[in-house]
Amino acid sequence: MGSLANGLCAAALGLAALAFAAPATAQTGPARNDVLVLNQERLLNQTAYGxxxxxxxxxxxxxxAAENRQIEELLTAEELELTDLRQTLPADEFRVLADEFDTRVSAIRAAQDAKTRDLQAQAEAARQRFFEETVPILLELVEGRGASVLMDSRTVLLSAGGVDITEAAIVVIDERLGRGGEDPLIAIPGLSSTPQED
Incomplete structure (x- = not known):
């Protein structure tokens, strides 16, 4: 959820761009709301793209996580073998092997940590791209309803019916953006295992 919160926080900057002073236009029919609200979390979770x-x-x-467990099991087994060798090898030879093992373990852990950071960065970038691509669509919805401000519904204490455009936004975003293209949005090169779809 931490990454999700960060993504939504960054997206709020894009959404803030929709808080604009729209030019006054003559309106016919029922009065329109100047302020509309949108639930960004629902937008991310319920659109096909998000x-x-x-x-x-x-x-x-x-x-x-599966790769990390597999690596941990292999390293644990190797460490046990190395411990057994300690009883039979001269101290200097054992020290060389132990140092080599420690160096390799440190390198492996650094590589796995880098993959975790890469995964987090890709997820953040994908969310940011999603919100950047939805801003023009949201702007059209706001202008089409004669409003001048769009706010995150989580910052609104109370609102009347009809001012929340989340559902309408989900429908239009799905129509316009679909699943966000064919290329993977998040992929970690070098993973030794990948989950299989049911």
């Missing part, structure tokens, strides 16, 4: 980001993040996280 759900795909969450799915790819989850799949990559599962694959990375």
């Amino acid at each position: 759900a795909r980001i969450q799915q790819e993040l989850e799949e990559a996280s599962i694959a990375l």
Whole structure:
């Protein structure tokens, strides 16, 4: 959830661009709301594009965790073998092997930590791209309803019916952006295992 919170926080900057002073226009029919609200978390979770980001993040996280467990098991087994050799090898020879093992373990852990950071960065970038691509669509919805301000619904204490455009935004975003293209949004090169789809 920390990454999700960061993504939504960054997206708020893009959403803030929609808080604009729209030129006055003559309106016919029922009065329109000057202020509309939108639930960004629902937008990310319930659009096909946003759900795909969450799915790819989850799949990559599962694959990375599985790889980490496999590596840990192999290193543990190797460490036990090395411990057994300690009883039979001269001290200087054992020290060489132990130092080599420690160096390799440190390098492996650094590489896995880098994959974790890469995964987090890709997830953040994918969310940011999602919100950047949805801003023009949201702007059209706001202008089409004669409003001048769009706010995150989580910052609004109370609102009347009809001012929340989340559902309408989800429908239009799905129509316009679909799943966000064909290329993977999140992928960690070098993973030794990947989850299989059911």
